[in-house]
Amino acid sequence: MKAAYVKAPFQFDLREVDLRQINADEVLIKVKACGVCGHDMIMASYGATEWQPFGHEISGVVEKAGAVVKNVKPGDRVVLESGTFDRYSDNSRNGRVDLDNKGPNFWLKDNDTMGFAEYIIVPNEVCVKFNGLSFKETSIIEPLGVSLDLATTADIKLNDDVLVIGLGPIGLMALRLARAMGARKVYGAELSIASARIDLAMKFDADEIICTDKIRLEDYKFARGGVDRVLVTAPPKTIPSAISICNVGGIVAFLGIDYGPEGNVTFDSNVFHTKKLQLRSSFASPALYFPRCIELIKSGVIDANALITHTFKLEDIAEGITGFRDDRAKGIKAIMEAD
Numbered sequence: 001m002k003a004a005y006v007k008a009p010f011q012f013d014l015r016e017v018d019l020r021q022i023n024a025d026e027v028l029i030k031v032k033a034c035g036v037c038g039h040d041m042i043m044a045s046y047g048a049t050e051w052q053p054f055g056h057e058i059s060g061v062v063e064k065a066g067a068v069v070k071n072v073k074p075g076d077r078v079v080l081e082s083g084t085f086d087r088y089s090d091n092s093r094n095g096r097v098d099l100d101n102k103g104p105n106f107w108l109k110d111n112d113t114m115g116f117a118e119y120i121i122v123p124n125e126v127c128v129k130f131n132g133l134s135f136k137e138t139s140i141i142e143p144l145g146v147s148l149d150l151a152t153t154a155d156i157k158l159n160d161d162v163l164v165i166g167l168g169p170i171g172l173m174a175l176r177l178a179r180a181m182g183a184r185k186v187y188g189a190e191l192s193i194a195s196a197r198i199d200l201a202m203k204f205d206a207d208e209i210i211c212t213d214k215i216r217l218e219d220y221k222f223a224r225g226g227v228d229r230v231l232v233t234a235p236p237k238t239i240p241s242a243i244s245i246c247n248v249g250g251i252v253a254f255l256g257i258d259y260g261p262e263g264n265v266t267f268d269s270n271v272f273h274t275k276k277l278q279l280r281s282s283f284a285s286p287a288l289y290f291p292r293c294i295e296l297i298k299s300g301v302i303d304a305n306a307l308i309t310h311t312f313k314l315e316d317i318a319e320g321i322t323g324f325r326d327d328r329a330k331g332i333k334a335i336m337e338a339d
């Protein structure tokens with residue numbers, strides 16, 4: 001079968017590889033759709049110093065199930081949790097499965113391939129069945145789970161004013177969820193060049209968009225002076241601004257990556273202290289909430305198709321991903337689709 005590999009900067013290799021036999025508790029999946037994640041773009045630009053397989057936002061069809069697998073059978077349509085919890089860990093047994101990510105997963109396990117391939121072998125535990133949605137739509141489930149974890153971590157309450165920093169797919173869906181969870185005003189912050197993202201944020205019911213290349217968040221006239229909740233889906237260097245524009249008692253929920261020196265940030269602890277703020281991390285590992293995410297798309301709360309601006313075939317992965325990278329005005333989400 002064919003499988004794609006990446007190495008920085010933006011080199012891609014489509015290789016012919018052999019599929020190993022599946023173990024008794026494993027499942028062979030025919031990949032039907034796989035999303036390009038922001039993490040994949042970081043790997044492609046500087047993270048992947050060696051050739052590596054990639055792609056973890058996967059939906060497909062069960063081709064073969066191992067002898068002891070009971071939860072899925074050949075022909076089932078499934079979306080894959082990128083990793084799950086260890087059912088036997090102390091945290092899981094104490095009711096906090098969200099605090100354990102040492103369970104079954106498909107990240108480079110015994111696989112030398114990932115989602116950008118014709119097939120992938122995965123532990124049966126990560127397969128979540130669905131019906132009534134397309135493969136393209138369900139490739140959004142994994143990042144939607146990330147957005148839902150972020151919005152849940154921020155503990156959005158009825159009538160809160162919410163700011164989402166960074167309007168990539170995760171931020172856009174988080175913005176939509178904030179609205180659905182009862183926010184009074186929803187603000188989005190993004191660079192003005194990202195016009196498609198800004199347009200979609202307005203379609204997703206944002207009240208106001210702040211172009212942070214035009215005005216600093218600290219100078220923006222928020223209706224309540226600041227906001228009650230900030231959802232950060234942007235590099236860590238945005239945390240100090242997020243903290244400074246929080247109202248008393250506010251919560252900043254953060255997910256963002258920078259592997260360079262900008263991974264370290266400083267902020268005014270006296271503001272943080274006297275305003276009784278909370279800075280919380282959202283890290284959707286293990287992957288959770290997939291059944292809820294499937295329902296959110298089915299019920300129309302999240303319009304998955306509106307996010308998908310670019311599609312490509314596995315054979316065209318190099319052009320597909322570099323084309324997406326270069327289309328900053330129009331690009332929101334790119335998906336690899338199989339026939």
Ligand SMILES: [Zn+2]
Nearest residue numbers: 037039057143
């Ligand atoms: Zn992802």
